[in-house]
Every structure is written in C-alpha cells, then in structure tokens.
Amino acid sequence: MTQYTDIRTQIKTGDLLLWRNHKGGAPLRIIERWLVRLGTFSPYIHVGLAWREGGRVWVMEMTTRGCSPRLLSLTGDFAWAPAPQPLSREALWYAQSLFGEWTYSRWQAVMGGLGRITIGNDVAGQCAEYALTVLQRCGQIKFADQPAVVTPQGLLDAALMQWYSPLRHVNNPRRDTIYPPDLEPPE
Numbered sequence: 001m002t003q004y005t006d007i008r009t010q011i012k013t014g015d016l017l018l019w020r021n022h023k024g025g026a027p028l029r030i031i032e033r034w035l036v037r038l039g040t041f042s043p044y045i046h047v048g049l050a051w052r053e054g055g056r057v058w059v060m061e062m063t064t065r066g067c068s069p070r071l072l073s074l075t076g077d078f079a080w081a082p083a084p085q086p087l088s089r090e091a092l093w094y095a096q097s098l099f100g101e102w103t104y105s106r107w108q109a110v111m112g113g114l115g116r117i118t119i120g121n122d123v124a125g126q127c128a129e130y131a132l133t134v135l136q137r138c139g140q141i142k143f144a145d146q147p148a149v150v151t152p153q154g155l156l157d158a159a160l161m162q163w164y165s166p167l168r169h170v171n172n173p174r175r176d177t178i179y180p181p182d183l184e185p186p187e
Contacts, residue, residue, distance in 0.1 A: 014087035047152035091138030
C-alpha cells in the first residue's frame, strides 16, 4: 500500500478520492454504510475531489454535514485516481461555490444507487453527485446521456475508463497536527 507522505505532492486539484467502509459510529451510520456497500456491490462508500491550496491538500466533499472541504490528512486511508489534468479555475470556483449551499440528502443517495437521480436538479445531493457535477462541468468526465448509476463506484468506473488512470490505495494514518507531512515546507 502506498504511503500518503510519499504521494501527497503528486495529488492535484480534481483527482478522485474514495473511501471504503470504516468501523464504528452511530448504529444508523453503520447501517447506512452497509446499505451503500450492498446496494452498489462496491467497497467504496464515499467519494470526493482533491484540492491543493496554501501548501495543504484538502478533499472537497458532500457529507451528512453538507458540502465543504476537509483536510485530506485527517481522513484516514483512501483510494486515489489521478485526473489527467487539474480542474480548471472555473470548475474549482464552481466546486467551491457549492460549499455551504448544497445539503446532503439520504433519499438522493438511495436514488443514485437505483439509477433514479437527476444530476444537479436541486441543492440537495450526495457525494457522487457533487463530484460528478464538478467533473462534468469542466469536461473531465463525459457521458453521452445521464449516467445510469451515480455512486462512488460508478464515478470511479467512469474515471478509470476515461482517464486511463491507475487506482492506488493509500495508507493515511489520521494526523492531528498542521505540521509536516500535512504542510509543504516553505521555499
């Protein structure tokens, strides 16, 4: 498994980041994670986009707390699919404009797994819908029609086919400091 400290300087804005099931949490959260894995036939329960800013690496994501950034170094182990190029400035601004605006919808998460979701139809969504909306806006992911299944695995499959990118699993022990390896050394 690749170490986060070895690849963090290679992660660019717009790279796809995915998480597998983790242990613990409230019973409702455990059941929700189990249902996502069961319903999507995938080990991945969450997806977000990388964002490099101020010497830090963040993940832009949609969670039950809403749409916002979080330090990647605090997220634990993840899978990384490098995008062919960084997000355009316009796509990054669009992704950031949704912070605090979009709210999480458990219903849309279920509908995404059933192939019954309309992308960007409202300000409620789920993680894969957020990432897909941003990636489609800048042309990083293209579909002839609306994608059938809007899930972390569905988005990963599309990215791997269109980007010809390897998927790397990254060991990322959670850190509670802002010092290296989280912060790039000053020049």
